[in-house]
Amino acid sequence: MSTTTTPSKKTISKEEWEKKLADVKINKQDLNKLVMNYLVVEGYKDAAEQFSIESGLAPMVDIASIQDRMDIRRAVQAGNVDAAIERVNDLNPDILDTNPQLFFHLQQQRLIELIRRGEFAEALDFASEEMAPRGEENPEFLEELERTMALMAFEDTRQSPVSDLLHPAQRQKTASELNAAILTSQSQEKDPKLPSLLRMLVWSQNQLDEQRINYPRIDNFGTADLVTRDQ
Amino acid sequence: MTLAKFEDVIQQLQGNDPVQVYRALKIVKNSIIGNRTKKAQYANSGIIHRLVQLLSPSNGVSEDLRMQAATILGSFAHGNDEIVSQIIAAGAIPQLLNALTLPSDTPPAIAVEQNIKMLEAATRALKAIYSSGKAYKKDIYTSNRLDNIMTILKVTTAAISEEANQASQTASFVMIAELTTSIIARCCTTHEEQTFLSQCGVIEPLVALLHSGYTKAQEAALDAFSSLCRENIDISRASLNARAPFGQMTLTTMLDLVRDKSQSMRLAAATCLTNIYRADVFPEPFSDIVLVVLPTLIKLLKEDNTLVQEKAPLIMADLVKDSETMQKAAYEADAIPNLASILASVSKEDDETNEHRIGVQGSGGLVASKEKVKENCLIALAAVCLLREECRTQAINSKILPYAVGAMSSHNPAIRLAACQCIKSLSRSVRHLRTHLVDAGVISPLLKLLDDGSPVVQAAACGSLCNMILDFSPMKKTVIEEGGLASFVKFTHSDNAALKLNSVWSLKNLLYSADSEIKRTVMQQLGYDYLIELLNDSSLEVQEQALDLVRNLACGTKEDIDDVFNGIGENQLLDILERRLTNSMMIDDGGDNASLTLEPALYTLVNIAVGSSQHKSALLKRPELMQSIVRHMSHEKASIRSSTAWCIINLTWSDNEDKVLPECFVILKDLGVEEKLKVMESDPERDVRDRARTALSQLTSLSDMQEV
Numbered sequence: 057m058s059t060t061t062t063p064s065k066k067t068i069s070k071e072e073w074e075k076k077l078a079d080v081k082i083n084k085q086d087l088n089k090l091v092m093n094y095l096v097v098e099g100y101k102d103a104a105e106q107f108s109i110e111s112g113l114a115p116m117v118d119i120a121s122i123q124d125r126m127d128i129r130r131a132v133q134a135g136n137v138d139a140a141i142e143r144v145n146d147l148n149p150d151i152l153d154t155n156p157q158l159f160f161h162l163q164q165q166r167l168i169e170l171i172r173r174g175e176f177a178e179a180l181d182f183a184s185e186e187m188a189p190r191g192e193e194n195p196e197f198l199e200e201l202e203r204t205m206a207l208m209a210f211e212d213t214r215q216s217p218v219s220d221l222l223h224p225a226q227r228q229k230t231a232s233e234l235n236a237a238i239l240t241s242q243s244q245e246k247d248p249k250l251p252s253l254l255r256m257l258v259w260s261q262n263q264l265d266e267q268r269i270n271y272p273r274i275d276n277f278g279t280a281d282l283v284t285r286d287q
Numbered sequence: 288m289t290l291a292k293f294e295d296v297i298q299q300l301q302g303n304d305p306v307q308v309y310r311a312l313k314i315v316k317n318s319i320i321g322n323r324t325k326k327a328q329y330a331n332s333g334i335i336h337r338l339v340q341l342l343s344p345s346n347g348v349s350e351d352l353r354m355q356a357a358t359i360l361g362s363f364a365h366g367n368d369e370i371v372s373q374i375i376a377a378g379a380i381p382q383l384l385n386a387l388t389l390p391s392d393t394p395p396a397i398a399v400e401q402n403i404k405m406l407e408a409a410t411r412a413l414k415a416i417y418s419s420g421k422a423y424k425k426d427i428y429t430s431n432r433l434d435n436i437m438t439i440l441k442v443t444t445a446a447i448s449e450e451a452n453q454a455s456q457t458a459s460f461v462m463i464a465e466l467t468t469s470i471i472a473r474c475c476t477t478h479e480e481q482t483f484l485s486q487c488g489v490i491e492p493l494v495a496l497l498h499s500g501y502t503k504a505q506e507a508a509l510d511a512f513s514s515l516c517r518e519n520i521d522i523s524r525a526s527l528n529a530r531a532p533f534g535q536m537t538l539t540t541m542l543d544l545v546r547d548k549s550q551s552m553r554l555a556a557a558t559c560l561t562n563i564y565r566a567d568v569f570p571e572p573f574s575d576i577v578l579v580v581l582p583t584l585i586k587l588l589k590e591d592n593t594l595v596q597e598k599a600p601l602i603m604a605d606l607v608k609d610s611e612t613m614q615k616a617a618y619e620a621d622a623i624p625n626l627a628s629i630l631a632s633v634s635k636e637d638d639e640t641n642e643h644r645i646g647v648q649g650s651g652g653l654v655a656s657k658e659k660v661k662e663n664c665l666i667a668l669a670a671v672c673l674l675r676e677e678c679r680t681q682a683i684n685s686k687i688l689p690y691a692v693g694a695m696s697s698h699n700p701a702i703r704l705a706a707c708q709c710i711k712s713l714s715r716s717v718r719h720l721r722t723h724l725v726d727a728g729v730i731s732p733l734l735k736l737l738d739d740g741s742p743v744v745q746a747a748a749c750g751s752l753c754n755m756i757l758d759f760s761p762m763k764k765t766v767i768e769e770g771g772l773a774s775f776v777k778f779t780h781s782d783n784a785a786l787k788l789n790s791v792w793s794l795k796n797l798l799y800s801a802d803s804e805i806k807r808t809v810m811q812q813l814g815y816d817y818l819i820e821l822l823n824d825s826s827l828e829v830q831e832q833a834l835d836l837v838r839n840l841a842c843g844t845k846e847d848i849d850d851v852f853n854g855i856g857e858n859q860l861l862d863i864l865e866r867r868l869t870n871s872m873m874i875d876d877g878g879d880n881a882s883l884t885l886e887p888a889l890y891t892l893v894n895i896a897v898g899s900s901q902h903k904s905a906l907l908k909r910p911e912l913m914q915s916i917v918r919h920m921s922h923e924k925a926s927i928r929s930s931t932a933w934c935i936i937n938l939t940w941s942d943n944e945d946k947v948l949p950e951c952f953v954i955l956k957d958l959g960v961e962e963k964l965k966v967m968e969s970d971p972e973r974d975v976r977d978r979a980r981t982a983l984s985q986l987t988s989l990s991d992m993q994e995v
Contacts (some may be wrong), residue, residue: 114449117457117458140322141317141387145316145317149411159321
């Protein structure tokens with residue numbers, strides 16, 4: 057072992073780095089699983105189907121259920137909450153029977169859509185008949201219900217302090233919550249694994265940078281080229 | 288929905304037009320899922336019978352209708368217990384189990400695939416129904432139902448375990464495997480059922496599911512292992528040592544899952560390992576349990592997940608309740624301060640006296656959940672503080688007392704019960720009892736609970752007071768003066784076995800080391816006639832406590848013994864004691880039952896033998912009684928042998944007032960006491976050897992006196 061180097065700055069050559077990379081044995085099947093996980097969770101149904109054929113890897117869920125999930129998500133995003141609820145109940149009735157908070161948020165979204173469409177009488181009926189009992193079960197729901205009902209108190213809802221409820225972001229939020237619950241019910245993770253691995257890579261490179269170590273770095277994640285910086 | 292529409296739906300459902308029935312079913316399904324109010328509303332309209340009727344294949348109902356009916360029944364089962372009772376009364380369970388029957392002329396794998404939607408709906412409904420405490424859980428073991436369930440479990444498990452499965456219905460296969468496993472977990476309640484399921488080959492598919500990578504199925508497998516391994520050494524050992532397809536031991540996998548990302552998975556794995564630990568198959572020093580499972584449970588206490596928060600304290604209680612080692616480990620891992628802070632957080636906001644509480648009790652609302660957490664934290668604290676003083680000190684230093692005392696006045700009987708248990712554990716420390724517990728005012732709420740509407744709570748309050756009045760005299764006075772004695776006496780007449788037993792127990796403790804005044808007060812209220820009834824009670828445990836009560840009455844002055852002789856009647860009392868001594872020999876075929884009353888009977892005799900010459904003479908005059916005492920000198924139990932030596936010591940003891948009876952030496956000699964005592968001098972127990980030596984030396988001095 058060499059004892060002459062100074063501890064100032066360590067450099068790892070590209071050859072050495074690539075040799076180390078080559079020493080790490082990664083199972084092809086594991087990589088395929090990562091890709092499949094990404095495609096399934098993000099709902100790329102056709103790609104998942106194609107990838108399954110090419111890789112010979114089971115998608116962990118059937119392709120049809122990916123389609124169902126995407127349809128349900130789109131229905132909420134389009135403000136068609138009733139249809140989304142019926143589809144979820146066909147897919148797995150336990151999802152809404154065992155997630156009171158999610159169920160309440162879907163009901164809240166239904167109420168928001170009624171108010172958005174100006175159907176105030178229906179909205180009132182719906183709130184008192186369907187939602188008030190949930191509020192009795194849980195005081196936190198009651199607060200949210202009151203906030204939603206406040207939408208009706210304003211002439212111009214866009215100027216109201218509760219205008220955020222009418223934003224597309226609110227539909228997005230509800231749709232994501234529902235999507236996550238469906239994934240959980242199918243033993244899937246709520247988030248794909250690939251992005252968190254990428255985040256880990258960025259973090260590791262930053263750690264090396266902080267240690268003032270010179271090594272072949274990946275600067276472009278699209279190409280994943282190893283770039284050694286000049287001294 | 289308007290009332291008119293609601294009634295239309297009910298009517299359509301009762302009709303014969305399949306299209307209308309189907310439409311009505313869809314409306315009902317989408318109305319009740321997630322909605323407790325609607326569930327109750329529809330259940331009360333009486334549609335459950337119709338749904339069960341639709342399930343039956345003999346009615347020519349289409350598969351799709353049957354499936355919808357099963358799904359709706361399953362959703363109803365997520366409602367309250369009353370709805371579940373309706374479902375069961377309507378005969379849904381056998382119909383749903385019948386829906387799991389596969390055609391015999393088709394290979395199982397194909398049959399499952401062809402019936403997949405129906406199987407999914409039926410297993411889902413069964414799991415939901417069996418999750419209720421109201422459900423009768425023996426049906427799966429009759430006729431060929433378990434065969435069907437095992438076939439479905441094996442087929443679905445095999446289908447999802449294949450690496451490259453291309454099944455178009457993977458999601459359904461996984462769910463059916465999960466649901467079937469959950470049904471097994473819920474229906475496995477006795478040792479016989481555990482053994483039977485294991486013989487049917489349930490372990491193998493469960494091990495496969497545990498390693499399947501499908502989280503829901505893995506959790507279900509852990510639940511099933513928990514049920515199978517509970518108090519079952521053989522199955523616990525077999526499960527631990529079973530190996531995954533890739534060779535890993537199941538124990539290793541379970542320990543990995545205790546560290547899983549998902550809270551519910553961690554809880555399921557911790558529950559399973561707790562049950563396996565309690566089955567006594569782990570080698571000491573239990574480092575996996577102490578270093579992995581216990582800390583996981585403590586962390587789970589604090590998770591923001593209602594179900595996990597509710598259950599984690601109960602599992603911790605299970606883990607520690609019978610083990611001093613685990614109670615020490617829990618102390619060292621700071622379980623108690625954690626439990627205390629959760630108890631504080633769920634106690635602070637609620638206003639127990641507020642009649643207009645938000646939330647429907649027992650309906651799964653937020654308030655109901657907080658109450659469950661409170662109850663279970665109290666149960667966990669009771670368990671952790673059972674055996675070690677340092678734990679009780681830590682609990683009291685963590686300021687749990689105000690909350691535990693407050694919980695005794697909760698509107699919820701389960702919380703009152705848990706609070707009693709917690710106070711009882713803490714009161715085992717005499718030091719804390721005399722200071723902190725008295726200061727915290729535990730006595731008056733406990734006395735109030737003696738009048739509780741629930742006999743279970745009454746019995747628990749009685750049990751808690753029991754400890755407190757044992758040898759702390761100011762407490763004896765308080766309990767007598769504030770109506771406790773009157774309640775105890777009243778409960779000795781109760782039909783509730785636990786309450787009756789605990790009340791006799793309390794009276795016994797009240798009389799322990801009590802002065803003659805207390806003894807007379809107690810016996811004036813209880814009455815000697817009723818005490819005689821208790822001495823002959825049908826329950827041996829009550830007999831034991833009643834005998835101990837007499838033992839305590841007779842312990843003290845000669846006047847105390849006179850009171851007992853006069854109260855019960857000298858002959859009647861000695862008859863009873865003699866019977867207890869002779870009975871125990873007749874039934875002495877290994878049964879512990881008779882020896883339950885033997886020891887208190889012998890110690891009552893020991894106390895009588897302390898008394899005056901008349902008292903001693905009363906014993907010596909009874910050859911049967913004396914022979915029985917001598918026969919028990921070689922009893923297998925050391926405490927019994929020791930008590931017989933005490934009898935001899937007291938009979939041969941003389942003081943200024945009461946001389947030893949002249950006939951004493953001859954009687955004892957003829958009974959062969961001397962030889963027996965000589966044997967006892969080399970007894971394995973030191974206490975017995977010492978007593979025998981004292982008795983012998985007194986006997987020898989008697990013999991010297993005799994010769995003089």
